[in-house]
Amino acid sequence: MELFWQGFTGAIRLILSADPAFVEIVERTLFVSGLATGLAVLTGVPLGVGLAIGRFPGRRVLGVLVNTGLGLPPVVVGLVVTLLLWRSGPLGALALLYTPIAMVIVQWIVAFPVAAGITRSAIELLDPELLDALRVFGAGPVRCGWELVRATLPQVGFATAAAFGRAIAEVGASLMVGGNILGQTRILTTAIVLETSRGDFALALALGIVLLILALLVNVGIRAISPVPR
């Protein structure tokens, strides 16, 4: 129990101290997960719309793939992306392995099925007459999609929050493709793994509490700007 107390006070001390090394890790965490979430929303939401209202071959298969993606194990994503980014791998010439960009890529891969899945189920729950009306008025597929996303904005807000949650909580893949390098690719979750393996449980716990506070703030923020559900 003493450890929990140490973790809690440690978290407060970390935040108050504004130690540059700690602030840098927090900034990198927000940068990587924020960018990954942005990409996940930009790709996942249109995909979700397409799955809900699109009529194209392979839609059902794609839908099953997206649902499977909701449970995509991050370590597998990490392993595959690592092998692709290896010097000897097909994308080795890009020299992206052990950089924050590689971490953005893996977090985007695990987060975008979340954004797609939630958007899709939200639109499928809409009154089908709305879509019929749009089509009657001659709206094209892009216009239709846009109007449907506007009609489900609270749920799209929720999809964004969920995608962010999946991205920022992810550790296995970020550890593999980032390498947890101090000053370059260390983020909160990988720092927690390192401090745990170093035996500094109080610091690991403190970092965990900071991570929770961040997730809480971002969720409150997204809630505050999302329209109230009607």
Added chain:
Amino acid sequence: MRMSVTFGTVVVILLVLLTACAGRAASSLHDGMTPTGVPQGMVEGQSRTIILATTTSVQDSGLLDALLPRFQEETGYVVKVIAVGTGQALELGRRGEADVLLVHAPEAEEQFMAEGYGQLRFLVATNDFVIVGPVDDPADVREASSAVDALRRIAATGATWVSRDDRSGTDLLEKRLWQEAGIDPRDQSWYITSGQGMGMTLVLADQKRAYTLSDRATFLAFRSSISLVILAAGDPALINPYHVITVNPTRFARVNARGAEAFARFLVSQVAQQVIASFGVDRYGESLFRPALVPTVTPQP
């Protein structure tokens, strides 16, 4: 309608903030990659970066944090440390995915050199392994005459033993000791495998009141949070030598050979050896590693 306009505005503001944040994060990243006081232009472009694949103990103990800033200051190279355990480090070297390795499994290293994957190999430091276990010591390991004898006693009593089973340097030594003891512990009910790093394995062994083999540095780092004690130490078979190996650039075109060699030569330099000799004294009251320069230097291949 008004709602969605507000939402759109906020999204735009968020994106702007994100971009600003990205710029800041990128600039601080850049700061991290350019240590202050580095003479610019000593090394350029991609060749400024060295990938070091290493055993976890040198990172978990904090030794690398003490050594790397000096090396980066001296040479301008940026070292990317991938702490993975000796088995995986050697494997990354075999594929040319790392430039230089810091490992501790002499037999596997010699095989690596014999296969022509390595170029230079220097002894950097040594420390020792210890057999740790519960204070009440049900297998009487304290009375053991050697490490192998200790394992025989544990097997005879059926006391629980935790193996890392992750092909790390520690794990390879443990496997060899069991072989020397003439015991095949696999499939025994008292033999459990953790598949984790040294620290987590010590915690697991502590919770199960079991015996395990640990490097002294990690054990000292965990001593305050577990109740295991050192029961056997000092056997020459338990000496733990750390070698630095540069990956052979003739096999892999993209290996940063110059940077790797600079790093290997730095580790055996007077400066680095002094850092190693005094490392850990302030925190544990004893040094965690013994420098290699003074006693022996491995003959160059």
